Amino acid sequence: MATKHEDGPRWLSDEEQQVWRTYLQATMLLDDHLDRQLQRDAKLPHLYYALLVQLGEAPRRRLRMTELAKQAKITRSRLSHAIARLEKNGWVRREDCPSDRRGQNAILTERGAEVLAEAAPGHVAAVRQALFDRLTPEQQKSLGEIMKIVAEGLQPCEAGADLPWLR
Amino acid sequence: MATKHEDGPRWLSDEEQQVWRTYLQATMLLDDHLDRQLQRDAKLPHLYYALLVQLGEAPRRRLRMTELAKQAKITRSRLSHAIARLEKNGWVRREDCPSDRRGQNAILTERGAEVLAEAAPGHVAAVRQALFDRLTPEQQKSLGEIMKIVAEGLQPCEAGADLPWLR
């Protein structure tokens, strides 16, 4: 009797249930929508586009594999396959890391940068049309706050890492 | 000069950009999180779980394939493969539709209902812990409204279908 448990698990209220289903539908529809748009206009899936963006913003258009995986929130394995495909398309190339011989840098090629520049406007327009144009400024702000909370709650406890009471 | 175009495409402001990235991260992290939880606890991906839920709520635990696909927001093809796998596991079975010989009903089996009942509490707990427990009631409400707007903006114009000026 020391600890207290919820025997009947706390179910979702009707309102919560409603919110949750709408969330699932909306995120699924939006992701599909953007995937199709990019596949049509730029011949590449959303995630791959995101990788090009990350590389394009990185200091010398290059990033260590692990770093890129971390930023894109995907596994190293997945990244490995993805970069393999982007490399085959000539949009990214690899380079051995000088300082650590285990390391690889993924580098956005000139051709890759062009593809990115061509795809970006259409993509931004799609995001606007599907999301931002439909929301009030307050809703945009609120969405940002909510997503921040969710994201931070699911990070593998890295960022600050000032949790010495766990080690 | 009759119509006016934005030549330089309207970019995203810094705030919008921030919101958008956080959204992408949060939705990706949450989806991965739930997928893993279900894979671990119930040996099945999130989408498949959702299909069982839909079937479980349907009138006689059965639904026409196309109807199920529509509710779950996925293609008929995808559903076809998915049901094939669920059928192999013995959680769903098929039945020819009496009224339309082209039709198939997907039916939740007894075994399928059990799996669902076992998986549900853990899943709900995960959703709570990752989402609802972290948000204020106002934020929950706001999230629901926002997602409703987004979802409705992306539906293939079906629901009301009171848009005769398009036909």
Place this chain on the structure above:
DNA sequence: AGGTAGTGCTTGAACTTTCAAGCATGAACG
């Protein structure tokens, strides 16, 4: 040195999703 553990990245197999046909039925029209 040698041993051990951890990091960085890749690989192949199994699985899921998408894409483009395809088959069968139903509905409308001559």
Place this chain on the structure above:
DNA sequence: CGTTCATGCTTGAAAGTTCAAGCACTACCT
């Protein structure tokens, strides 16, 4: 009837993702 077109669902192959090893290198400890 016979055509034609839409609907309901399936299929196989290609593309993408995950999982479990695996290889090579670094860091640390003795």
